Amino acid sequence: MADDSNVYYTEGLPVPETPDPGKEPAFWEQTDVVGKRTPRVDGYERVSGTAVYPSDLKLPNMIYGAILRCPHPHAKVKKVDARRAKKMPGVRAVITGDSPVAKGLKWKYRSYTGPLFDAHCRFEGEVVAAVAADTHYQAWDAAHAIDVEYDVLPFVADHDKALSDKAPKIHEDGNLAGTDEYERGDIDKGFGEADLVLEQRYETQCELHTPMELHGCVANWDGDRLTIWESSQGVYAVQSDVSEVLGMPLSKVRVVGHYMGGGFGSKLWPGKYTVLAALLAKQSARPVKMILTREETYLCVGNRPANTMRLKAGVKKDGTLTAFDFDCIGPSGAYPGGGTALVDWLVRDLYKCDNVRCKSEDVYINAGVARPFRAPGHPQGSWALEQMMDDLAEQIGMDPIDLRLKNIPAVCQGRGGIPYTSTGLKECIERGADQFGWKDAVKRAKKQNQSDSHIKRGVGMGACVWFVGGGGPPSTVVIKLFRDGSVNLNMGASDIGTGTKTVMALVAAEELGVKPGVIQIEHADTGTTQYATPSGGSKTVPTESPTVRNAAIDIKRQILKMAAEDLDEPAADLDYEGAEIVSKKDKDKRIKITDVSRLKKRGVVVGVGYRGPNPENKSVNPFAAQFCELEVNTKTGEMKVLRFLGAHDSGRVLDRLTYDNQVFGGIVMGIGFGMTEFRQLDVNQTGKLCNRNWHDYKLPTALDVPVDMESLPIEIDDPEANNTGAKGLGEPVTIPTASAIANALYMATGIRFTKAPVNPIEMRRHLSARKEG
Amino acid sequence: MCSEHRDNDGAGKGGMTRRGFMQIMGTGAVGASFTGAAIAAKSRPAPPEKILEATDAVKIRLQINGVDHAVLVEPRWTLLYVLREAIGLTGTKEGCSRGECGACTVLIDDIPRYACMTLAVEAEGRRITTLEGLMTGEELGPVQTAFLEEDAFQCGYCTPGQVMAVEGLLRKTPKPSIDEIQLGVSGNLCRCGAYNHIFRAAQKAAKLKIK
Numbered sequence: 001m002a003d004d005s006n007v008y009y010t011e012g013l014p015v016p017e018t019p020d021p022g023k024e025p026a027f028w029e030q031t032d033v034v035g036k037r038t039p040r041v042d043g044y045e046r047v048s049g050t051a052v053y054p055s056d057l058k059l060p061n062m063i064y065g066a067i068l069r070c071p072h073p074h075a076k077v078k079k080v081d082a083r084r085a086k087k088m089p090g091v092r093a094v095i096t097g098d099s100p101v102a103k104g105l106k107w108k109y110r111s112y113t114g115p116l117f118d119a120h121c122r123f124e125g126e127v128v129a130a131v132a133a134d135t136h137y138q139a140w141d142a143a144h145a146i147d148v149e150y151d152v153l154p155f156v157a158d159h160d161k162a163l164s165d166k167a168p169k170i171h172e173d174g175n176l177a178g179t180d181e182y183e184r185g186d187i188d189k190g191f192g193e194a195d196l197v198l199e200q201r202y203e204t205q206c207e208l209h210t211p212m213e214l215h216g217c218v219a220n221w222d223g224d225r226l227t228i229w230e231s232s233q234g235v236y237a238v239q240s241d242v243s244e245v246l247g248m249p250l251s252k253v254r255v256v257g258h259y260m261g262g263g264f265g266s267k268l269w270p271g272k273y274t275v276l277a278a279l280l281a282k283q284s285a286r287p288v289k290m291i292l293t294r295e296e297t298y299l300c301v302g303n304r305p306a307n308t309m310r311l312k313a314g315v316k317k318d319g320t321l322t323a324f325d326f327d328c329i330g331p332s333g334a335y336p337g338g339g340t341a342l343v344d345w346l347v348r349d350l351y352k353c354d355n356v357r358c359k360s361e362d363v364y365i366n367a368g369v370a371r372p373f374r375a376p377g378h379p380q381g382s383w384a385l386e387q388m389m390d391d392l393a394e395q396i397g398m399d400p401i402d403l404r405l406k407n408i409p410a411v412c413q414g415r416g417g418i419p420y421t422s423t424g425l426k427e428c429i430e431r432g433a434d435q436f437g438w439k440d441a442v443k444r445a446k447k448q449n450q451s452d453s454h455i456k457r458g459v460g461m462g463a464c465v466w467f468v469g470g471g472g473p474p475s476t477v478v479i480k481l482f483r484d485g486s487v488n489l490n491m492g493a494s495d496i497g498t499g500t501k502t503v504m505a506l507v508a509a510e511e512l513g514v515k516p517g518v519i520q521i522e523h524a525d526t527g528t529t530q531y532a533t534p535s536g537g538s539k540t541v542p543t544e545s546p547t548v549r550n551a552a553i554d555i556k557r558q559i560l561k562m563a564a565e566d567l568d569e570p571a572a573d574l575d576y577e578g579a580e581i582v583s584k585k586d587k588d589k590r591i592k593i594t595d596v597s598r599l600k601k602r603g604v605v606v607g608v609g610y611r612g613p614n615p616e617n618k619s620v621n622p623f624a625a626q627f628c629e630l631e632v633n634t635k636t637g638e639m640k641v642l643r644f645l646g647a648h649d650s651g652r653v654l655d656r657l658t659y660d661n662q663v664f665g666g667i668v669m670g671i672g673f674g675m676t677e678f679r680q681l682d683v684n685q686t687g688k689l690c691n692r693n694w695h696d697y698k699l700p701t702a703l704d705v706p707v708d709m710e711s712l713p714i715e716i717d718d719p720e721a722n723n724t725g726a727k728g729l730g731e732p733v734t735i736p737t738a739s740a741i742a743n744a745l746y747m748a749t750g751i752r753f754t755k756a757p758v759n760p761i762e763m764r765r766h767l768s769a770r771k772e773g
Numbered sequence: 774m775c776s777e778h779r780d781n782d783g784a785g786k787g788g789m790t791r792r793g794f795m796q797i798m799g800t801g802a803v804g805a806s807f808t809g810a811a812i813a814a815k816s817r818p819a820p821p822e823k824i825l826e827a828t829d830a831v832k833i834r835l836q837i838n839g840v841d842h843a844v845l846v847e848p849r850w851t852l853l854y855v856l857r858e859a860i861g862l863t864g865t866k867e868g869c870s871r872g873e874c875g876a877c878t879v880l881i882d883d884i885p886r887y888a889c890m891t892l893a894v895e896a897e898g899r900r901i902t903t904l905e906g907l908m909t910g911e912e913l914g915p916v917q918t919a920f921l922e923e924d925a926f927q928c929g930y931c932t933p934g935q936v937m938a939v940e941g942l943l944r945k946t947p948k949p950s951i952d953e954i955q956l957g958v959s960g961n962l963c964r965c966g967a968y969n970h971i972f973r974a975a976q977k978a979a980k981l982k983i984k
Binding site for chain 1: 850871903908913918921922931958959968969970971972
């Protein structure tokens, strides 16, 4: 057992006051461990290689799965002949649509339900057959030995053509997946009041998540009980979907996801591969490891849809925005996936404007289905709105920062005018610009651009709000306090690389006075840990951190009651001081927590925390502004991002180290969205995906990011949001990045890049076109 | 991409030629053992005595983290597959299986290599160092310590490769400039985008190693 000096950091420091039963805890006025730069509690595992990711798992007798997928964007499977495959060395199970185990099984894409094996393949990469064999190589040999006859059908892969009469119908009802309309005020009146009206078309390209760890799982049966180790953002979501498909009780499906190698939204749910692994394991009576190939992750586990947008905006000479009119089209893919989800949110909510109309058309195309991708819709909408704001500012002769500051909304307009619990939009822009040295940077750039040098310079910025980011119920957390004072924290939430475990350890440590290092964490296991929704929507910290705090407070209340017996004083008259319980009236009357009789006798005290409700009729949102400076070589088209600053209002910072890491990481991903990444479908000839690997689909590398990156937290007390005052961070960090780059590119070149991404080829094309006039 | 990561496409810097590879395949079949030095030597390659089928098993010896392993492999098995699935050293990660991401970076004779682009039979006789080989018992090595302290990762899946790339860089260039660091890890993708913290960790690791 540990002694007190190893467990507590407090030694006389008070821990936060324990609220009376039924009362909410007070907002932390100051913190001892929360907010510092603390390395991760699971850092050792991750850097030593002892962390076992689902891809790393090897069970006794385990075999390997592989999936044969439809090579056509649109086809009907006429016949599947697996006889050759079944006879191949090492093969232990083969499943096709004709297999009895697969009969009647359904798969859901949001509102759409279809067969698990659908003979009508609506996208390249649809499942046709699955194999399990002794080695990964044998499984692939066998998958390739399955003979399939297809009726190849006409396809549509261009979302702008999906609704044309000539486009083949992907579903019986046609290719319109859904529409969304929004209106407030009167845009005609608004445009009538404007001194300047601008209209522009913008395009963004389809971006693929491609997390470093491939999608996949290991599935194992013990009789009628199924255990799945899945690389996942939410084990309870996987449990729910798998049990639904297989018609099993939730209690018989255990999903474990202790470590996972990134998801960005693409691992919020399981895939068909998860169910196939379970079916193959059942058929072979062996554990099956089913890890997709990198190519498969390009085809069938989600994307950020491409969007074509039109934005018309009206402004008065003094910078007052009078109207926005926004249209957007985007593809869900072959099934409902949210092709235009939230693309219009920034237009609705970011800047004060009384007259707004938005219309979105979500369409089907013959391509992989979209999944939420880090701030769904927002980087696309930002690409349009933030470039438009700069254009408006320029034409009315205002600094782009001043135009934004002129239009800071006091309330959440997108939700009918309810207040935000806190908004740091103004501070993010003002303090961010100040810290960045905006005015000097603009002067420097303009001076350089007046010179003869072919190296041009630009600075640009963008701001944002994120649609949600306040978290909310449900969530349950259990904390165990052992008799030596050390602590076990049990929660269902996944740590997707954002540092969830570390942050939660800090919250428990803050409240209980124990060192974060002595907190052992059990998480992301439906069999042994508490219920949590998937880690996504920038909601894990604001959902789980108040829940952890509540669980810690439950522990403290119980310990106070127990100590009351030892000290013969009412619990209400006692203070919890980390290592000791002390009488408020008589400071000499104290007992070490480890000496509390009932704790010693019981061995452990269990505290349970629940996530309370969010405030009614208020909106909890994070805000941000990002600033960048870059250079363009106008001879070669090469661009170099010189520096970036992210000023983020995500409420209280819980761990500054992981916080900064998140900010920088979001900027890197935004650089990818704005400058390097695009899915290229062969829209005219085959409909197939042309760039299905990291060689042809370029992610930002260490050479594409600026060494000079700065994170400026704008911490605004937000006791209304939740009891830790933390708001989400993981998504806002990537929203305004690309638009800030586009605005800087405009300053450098005078060219308005309305089509993302802007890579050197695109830059060169524009420069040449301008030269030729 | 920096030259250290350009695997298997040249004989320079101890790299391996396609011919050399064919040779090893042949010699593996008759049980002779070539040393890495012999392969690197620019001897005139002899035609292989026997061409193996991809699925014929070959017994090879791999020296991994100072320990000899005798393993039966198919000639087509990559070093990555053998490390992870046959030997159980899962610190080395699989991200793409085609030399794009660097998650599988190991050191072969102190030079960072993609284990997914190296066949296991090619690695016979070479000194292979994986992430696990940087540990002293349960103590982290300096590069690992620096990564932990600087929070040079998020999901941690590219981390073993990043650590090995930095380890390889520092073995060759003990005091790298920031440009050399960027170049040194440019063959290692990090989708979480933790590059800036990786740069800092590399700088710190250089200091820790010199101490």
